[in-house]
Amino acid sequence: MNLTIQKFSIIMVFTLVSILLSVFFYSYTTQRNKTATVIINSLHSNISETSYLLSKRISSKDKVKNTRPFLDRITAHNDFIAAILIHDGNTILLSTDPHYGKILPSHHLKQNAHEPFKHISNAISIEHDISFYNSNKHVTLYLQYILDKEEVANYFSKRESFFVFYFILLPFIIVLLSWMIIKYFVIRPLETLRQFAYYQNNIPKAFLLRELETIRYSMVQTFERLESEKKELYHNTRTDSLSGLANRNSLDEYLQRLILDAKRNKKEFAFLFLDLDHFKSINDSLGHNVGDDLLKKISSRVSAMLRPNDFIARVGGDEFIIILQEYNSIVDLSNVTQRILKQLSQIWVIQTNPITITASVGIALYPKDGEDLVTLMKHSDIAMYEAKKTGRAKYHFFTAELNDSVQETIQLTKDIKDALLNKEYELYYQPKVATNSSKIIGVEALIRWISPTKGIIPPDLFIPICEENNFILELGDWILEDAIKQQAKFKKENINVIMSINISSKQILAPNFVKTLTNLLYVYDVSPEEIDLEITEYMFLQQTDKNKNILNELHILGVSISLDDFGTGYSSLSYLKDFHIDYLKIDKSFLDDYNTKKGAIFLETIVTMGQTLGIKIIAEGVEEFEQLQYIQDIGCDQYQGYFFSKPLTSSEFEKLYFKSIST
Ligand code: C2E
Ligand code: CA
Ligand code: CA
Numbered sequence: 001m002n003l004t005i006q007k008f009s010i011i012m013v014f015t016l017v018s019i020l021l022s023v024f025f026y027s028y029t030t031q032r033n034k035t036a037t038v039i040i041n042s043l044h045s046n047i048s049e050t051s052y053l054l055s056k057r058i059s060s061k062d063k064v065k066n067t068r069p070f071l072d073r074i075t076a077h078n079d080f081i082a083a084i085l086i087h088d089g090n091t092i093l094l095s096t097d098p099h100y101g102k103i104l105p106s107h108h109l110k111q112n113a114h115e116p117f118k119h120i121s122n123a124i125s126i127e128h129d130i131s132f133y134n135s136n137k138h139v140t141l142y143l144q145y146i147l148d149k150e151e152v153a154n155y156f157s158k159r160e161s162f163f164v165f166y167f168i169l170l171p172f173i174i175v176l177l178s179w180m181i182i183k184y185f186v187i188r189p190l191e192t193l194r195q196f197a198y199y200q201n202n203i204p205k206a207f208l209l210r211e212l213e214t215i216r217y218s219m220v221q222t223f224e225r226l227e228s229e230k231k232e233l234y235h236n237t238r239t240d241s242l243s244g245l246a247n248r249n250s251l252d253e254y255l256q257r258l259i260l261d262a263k264r265n266k267k268e269f270a271f272l273f274l275d276l277d278h279f280k281s282i283n284d285s286l287g288h289n290v291g292d293d294l295l296k297k298i299s300s301r302v303s304a305m306l307r308p309n310d311f312i313a314r315v316g317g318d319e320f321i322i323i324l325q326e327y328n329s330i331v332d333l334s335n336v337t338q339r340i341l342k343q344l345s346q347i348w349v350i351q352t353n354p355i356t357i358t359a360s361v362g363i364a365l366y367p368k369d370g371e372d373l374v375t376l377m378k379h380s381d382i383a384m385y386e387a388k389k390t391g392r393a394k395y396h397f398f399t400a401e402l403n404d405s406v407q408e409t410i411q412l413t414k415d416i417k418d419a420l421l422n423k424e425y426e427l428y429y430q431p432k433v434a435t436n437s438s439k440i441i442g443v444e445a446l447i448r449w450i451s452p453t454k455g456i457i458p459p460d461l462f463i464p465i466c467e468e469n470n471f472i473l474e475l476g477d478w479i480l481e482d483a484i485k486q487q488a489k490f491k492k493e494n495i496n497v498i499m500s501i502n503i504s505s506k507q508i509l510a511p512n513f514v515k516t517l518t519n520l521l522y523v524y525d526v527s528p529e530e531i532d533l534e535i536t537e538y539m540f541l542q543q544t545d546k547n548k549n550i551l552n553e554l555h556i557l558g559v560s561i562s563l564d565d566f567g568t569g570y571s572s573l574s575y576l577k578d579f580h581i582d583y584l585k586i587d588k589s590f591l592d593d594y595n596t597k598k599g600a601i602f603l604e605t606i607v608t609m610g611q612t613l614g615i616k617i618i619a620e621g622v623e624e625f626e627q628l629q630y631i632q633d634i635g636c637d638q639y640q641g642y643f644f645s646k647p648l649t650s651s652e653f654e655k656l657y658f659k660s661i662s663t
Contacts, residue, residue, distance in 0.1 A: 024168065028163050035156070035159065040113070041111065044111050044126065047126055048128055054070075055132045056132075059132060059134060064094050064141070068094060075096050079148065080152055081148060083096045083099070085100055087142050089142065108123060121153070124146070126147065129141065189209070193216060243299035245312055255376075256373075269325045269365070270323065271323055271370070272323070272395075274320040275359060275361075290353060297350065298344060298348075302343065305343060309326055310322065310323060310324050311323040321380075328468065330409070331410060340359075341395065344357065361384060362379075362381060362386065363380060363398065364397075379398045383396045383397060383398040386403075413469060413471075416449075416471060420478060424450055425450075426448050426450055428446045429444070429650060429653040430446060430640055432497075435637060439660070441498065442532065446647045447502075476503065483499055484501075484531070488526050501533055505535065508539065508550060513550065518557060528558030531560075535562070537565070551581075552580065560583065561580065567586060568589065583637075586636075591620065591621050591622060592621070594630050618640065620641065
């Protein structure tokens with residue numbers, strides 16, 4: 001049977017109530033019978049005494065009437081007697097109540113009845129004979145008390161309600177109270193314990209009953225211990241005991257989660273296989289103790305170098321896997337790897353032994369070089385062997401092309417920086433021409449790298465790298481100053497043009513850009529109206545207040561703003577009405593298509609839009625006369641392009657300028 005405390009308590013209470021009720025019933029009936037016996041006995045003694053007294057008083061039947069006052073008194077004094085009759089067996093001689101004029105059938109009250117209460121309830125009257133001698137003749141009359149049934153019943157029912165109160169209501173209240181107490185102190189705590197055992201979430205508060213409290217306390221303790229053991233076990237199965245780093249299990253789990261995340265967010269990450277070079281020889285020559293200590297030190301040093309999102313695991317004797325997520329470019333990734341290798345190659349002092357060691361790293365990229373642990377492991381391992389082959393203490397990417405291009409970029413980055421120190425950069429100037437008058441009204445400064453070894457290098461080959469590694473900030477400052485310096489020179493030589501300078505988004509958003517510009521204009525005595533800044537749509541990828549403020553400040557300063565490469569960006573056109581822009585430069589690619597239907601529609605739409613918004617339109621990359629004619633027709637304000645002139649050195653430009661105004 002599925003017995004709960006609740007059921008058990010209900011059964012117990014029920015049994016208790018039944019026992020109580022039977023006890024009550026038994027005592028109630030015996031009590032009732034006792035009372036009935038007392039009443040019967042008292043009525044009997046009363047009637048026998050009365051009949052004795054009457055027998056003394058009555059001497060003849062006629063005298064019976066004289067006893068009426070005496071009998072009335074008895075009726076009045078005894079509640080249970082309704083009336084008293086005296087009859088001779090046939091006729092009534094006297095009745096204290098005229099209602100009772102007939103002799104009632106016998107149902108006389110007897111003494112020693114088996115069930116006194118039932119007997120008194122059924123009996124109607126009680127009778128006794130009166131004997132006397134009338135002139136020596138024995139006469140027998142009968143004295144009959146008519147019982148007042150209502151009074152008798154009343155008497156018992158009064159006692160009954162008293163019993164009900166004390167024997168039923170009180171026990172009921174007591175039982176109810178005890179039920180509530182059991183429920184509060186036992187059933188509820190037990191239920192709480194059950195819940196706690198099942199879910200182990202909120203720890204129950206201390207109980208009042210000592211036994212239950214002991215159980216609760218030991219349960220809490222046990223669960224806490226189990227929890228910490230579970231944690232420890234979890235930790236142990238995922239930790240490399242020697243280094244304290246994550247182990248292979250942990251790497252497995254981590255990578256599964258990371259791959260899910262990277263897949264969802266289309267992210268890349270780098271999987272580095274790091275293997276110490278010639279570690280075995282350290283173990284062999286200095287002992288395993290020293291080897292272990294070295295591994296510990298290396299582990300903690302490398303993991304201290306990593307960022308919170310990175311991950312490191314020790315997967316073999318001297319093999320580590322490092323996962324890097326936060327790098328801006330492959331070059332940045334190589335820099336981090338290079339830093340790790342540099343840290344390792346310092347001199348380690350292990351138990352007074354100075355040790356030098358190097359490591360080789362193989363790098364595989366998710367998802368390009370592998371989309372699961374096994375492939376990433378295999379490919380980074382192959383790359384690591386490649387690093388060992390090429391002389392150890394190196395890193396190597398899995399694909400040869402990437403490896404070569406990274407090495408190239410790293411070299412190029414260095415050369416780009418050196419070029420500024422070596423003054424290898426030069427600005428070239430390409431004229432901007434008014435479409436209707438064919439007059440040169442501006443120039444665009446375009447940077448060239450004149451390398452003594454490689455010749456003239458176009459900006460497309462180095463500007464993107466500079467933007468990636470932030471060198472554009474330094475180079476941009478140089479460009480800004482050199483262009484403004486040149487503008488001052490042009491002015492002195494009476495060359496009246498507006499100088500357009502290309503400014504990268506990073507540069508314009510850098511702190512102090514407006515201040516730097518203002519300063520340079522002051523130093524070289526150039527007025528802001530002579531300067532135009534060419535920016536790209538990248539600036540509007542985030543339409544923040546900061547961007548808006550900078551453009552506003554520049555507008556207030558008085559320089560004009562051109563939006564370069566218009567139509568190639570990704571942003572919405574809404575910025576055109578929110579930001580102050582003076583010129584739109586239509587990208588060369590659209591001009592190339594001027595003679596197709598689509599290209600023409602595009603060009604004409606831009607011109608119309610510009611006219612509506614009060615923005616001037618400049619066509620870039622005009623190479624042919626037909627193109628010039630076309631843009632003249634549709635109403636472009638200015639143009640640039642090989643048709644008029646390629647970018648020129650400053651002196652070449654000066655010559656061209658004077659030649660153009662003389663004709
Ligand atoms: P951009 O600002 O759109 O410059 C226009 C590019 O088109 C220039 O290339 C120019 O020489 C070229 N070009 C002009 N007319 C014609 C033509 O008729 N036909 C053809 N095929 N090309 C023409 P460049 O000088 O190689 O510059 C390339 C890009 O490098 C520039 O595009 C600009 O984004 C960037 N750049 C150049 N100089 C600077 C600079 O000083 N600072 C910054 N931040 N970026 C620069
Ligand atoms: Ca430009
Ligand atoms: Ca352009």
